[in-house]
Amino acid sequence: MKIYTDEIKFSTKGFDDIIDITKAVVEILRESSIKNGIVTLFIPGSTGGITTIEYEPGLKKDFPEMMEKIAPQNKNYHHNETWHDGNGFSHLRASLIGPSLTVPIANGELTLGTWQQIVFIDFDNRSRKRSVIAHIIGD
Amino acid sequence: MKIYTDEIKFSTKGFDDIIDITKAVVEILRESSIKNGIVTLFIPGSTGGITTIEYEPGLKKDFPEMMEKIAPQNKNYHHNETWHDGNGFSHLRASLIGPSLTVPIANGELTLGTWQQIVFIDFDNRSRKRSVIAHIIGD
Amino acid sequence: MKIYTDEIKFSTKGFDDIIDITKAVVEILRESSIKNGIVTLFIPGSTGGITTIEYEPGLKKDFPEMMEKIAPQNKNYHHNETWHDGNGFSHLRASLIGPSLTVPIANGELTLGTWQQIVFIDFDNRSRKRSVIAHIIGD
Numbered sequence: 439m440k441i442y443t444d445e446i447k448f449s450t451k452g453f454d455d456i457i458d459i460t461k462a463v464v465e466i467l468r469e470s471s472i473k474n475g476i477v478t479l480f481i482p483g484s485t486g487g488i489t490t491i492e493y494e495p496g497l498k499k500d501f502p503e504m505m506e507k508i509a510p511q512n513k514n515y516h517h518n519e520t521w522h523d524g525n526g527f528s529h530l531r532a533s534l535i536g537p538s539l540t541v542p543i544a545n546g547e548l549t550l551g552t553w554q555q556i557v558f559i560d561f562d563n564r565s566r567k568r569s570v571i572a573h574i575i576g577d
Numbered sequence: 578m579k580i581y582t583d584e585i586k587f588s589t590k591g592f593d594d595i596i597d598i599t600k601a602v603v604e605i606l607r608e609s610s611i612k613n614g615i616v617t618l619f620i621p622g623s624t625g626g627i628t629t630i631e632y633e634p635g636l637k638k639d640f641p642e643m644m645e646k647i648a649p650q651n652k653n654y655h656h657n658e659t660w661h662d663g664n665g666f667s668h669l670r671a672s673l674i675g676p677s678l679t680v681p682i683a684n685g686e687l688t689l690g691t692w693q694q695i696v697f698i699d700f701d702n703r704s705r706k707r708s709v710i711a712h713i714i715g716d
Numbered sequence: 717m718k719i720y721t722d723e724i725k726f727s728t729k730g731f732d733d734i735i736d737i738t739k740a741v742v743e744i745l746r747e748s749s750i751k752n753g754i755v756t757l758f759i760p761g762s763t764g765g766i767t768t769i770e771y772e773p774g775l776k777k778d779f780p781e782m783m784e785k786i787a788p789q790n791k792n793y794h795h796n797e798t799w800h801d802g803n804g805f806s807h808l809r810a811s812l813i814g815p816s817l818t819v820p821i822a823n824g825e826l827t828l829g830t831w832q833q834i835v836f837i838d839f840d841n842r843s844r845k846r847s848v849i850a851h852i853i854g855d
Binding site for chain 1: 578580582617619620621622623647648654655656657658659660665668669671672673675676677679710712714
């Protein structure tokens with residue numbers, strides 16, 4: 439049993455920018471040479487979320503529309519009274535989606551479905567440099 | 578430390594069909610003979626979600642009603658312009674609930690609460706054959 | 717590779733009481749002497765959730781307001797017909813947020829962001845004694 443970790447780094451535009459990180463995770467898995475185990479993906483930050491989605495243009499519009507209904511951008515959040523940075527909605531959306539995802543590895547492959555991609559969603563209200571931690575345990 | 582994996586297979590009716598997979602997970606844990614560790618449950622697909630709930634008839638109605646409010650079935654989703662399969666709401670609900678769940682194992686038992694069951698929720702708009710991957714690491 | 721587990725115990729007030737458990741997780745990590753691996757946090761119960769948030773007074777008000785919109789306290793839930801305990805909203809909120817979170821460990825530290833805390837949220841409608849299971853695998 440061994441551990442292999444790496445970071446995926448990229449730039450985002452904020453405002454529910456959805457980034458497909460599947461290929462980057464697969465590359466790290468290749469480098470690890472681990473064939474069976476789990477990969478934990480984790481976002482070190484409080485305005486990004488991680489989940490899976492069918493990464494196609496329609497859902498890239500639908501998902502932000504759903505989040506806008508759940509936690510609207512222009513509501514007068516208490517968070518903004520604390521920090522005046524106007525991103526209360528970003529924090530709420532991030533806490534709802536969550537910062538961690540764990541995917542099993544079988545025979546050196548992620549066990550994703552055919553139409554299922556791993557995505558980072560940047561809920562912040564500005565462009566950011568982001569990193570996602572990929573942590574693999576296995577044989 | 579060892580790894581044991583299996584798949585749980587079942588049929589679903591779609592439309593927020595909630596399936597209690599707790600017993601199936603316990604059976605796999607028994608077969609694994611692992612006494613301490615973690616079990617990762619993962620859905621290979623983009624229209625199903627996994628979480629825990631008190632599996633009783635009332636919540637089996639309440640949960641779909643909440644999801645209908647969050648991502649209504651009859652909204653005109655951009656996803657449907659791409660694929661014309663009418664299940665944009667299914668994808669959104671699945672991404673919100675998420676495809677992975679990790680449960681610790683102690684003394685050969687899942688560390689669930691008394692009224693807490695592990696459930697797969699099929700958000701698709703048709704019946705499906707489904708599988709959930711159960712991946713155990715431990716001693 | 718070794719396994720170390722412990723429980724974090726505390727009292728809550730219910731009604732979306734948000735408890736910062738980051739320091740308690742760090743203490744368990746110290747006791748474990750594990751430097752690289754993952755910690756899985758799990759809630760044994762169906763009316764609590766776990767996620768991360770920037771733990772500041774504004775978001776401690778904003779988060780419950782979002783949850784009240786998603787699953788209002790005073791709706792007439794089917795769950796209440798089963799149990800008459802009036803906490804249907806608690807169960808729905810808990811299933812939505814989810815009971816598990818996995819955080820990588822690097823060089824003996826949790827890989828959290830600077831403004832990111834691990835929180836337990838008690839969605840129940842009464843004060844409770846709670847526990848969160850912390851399960852660490854690593855070297």
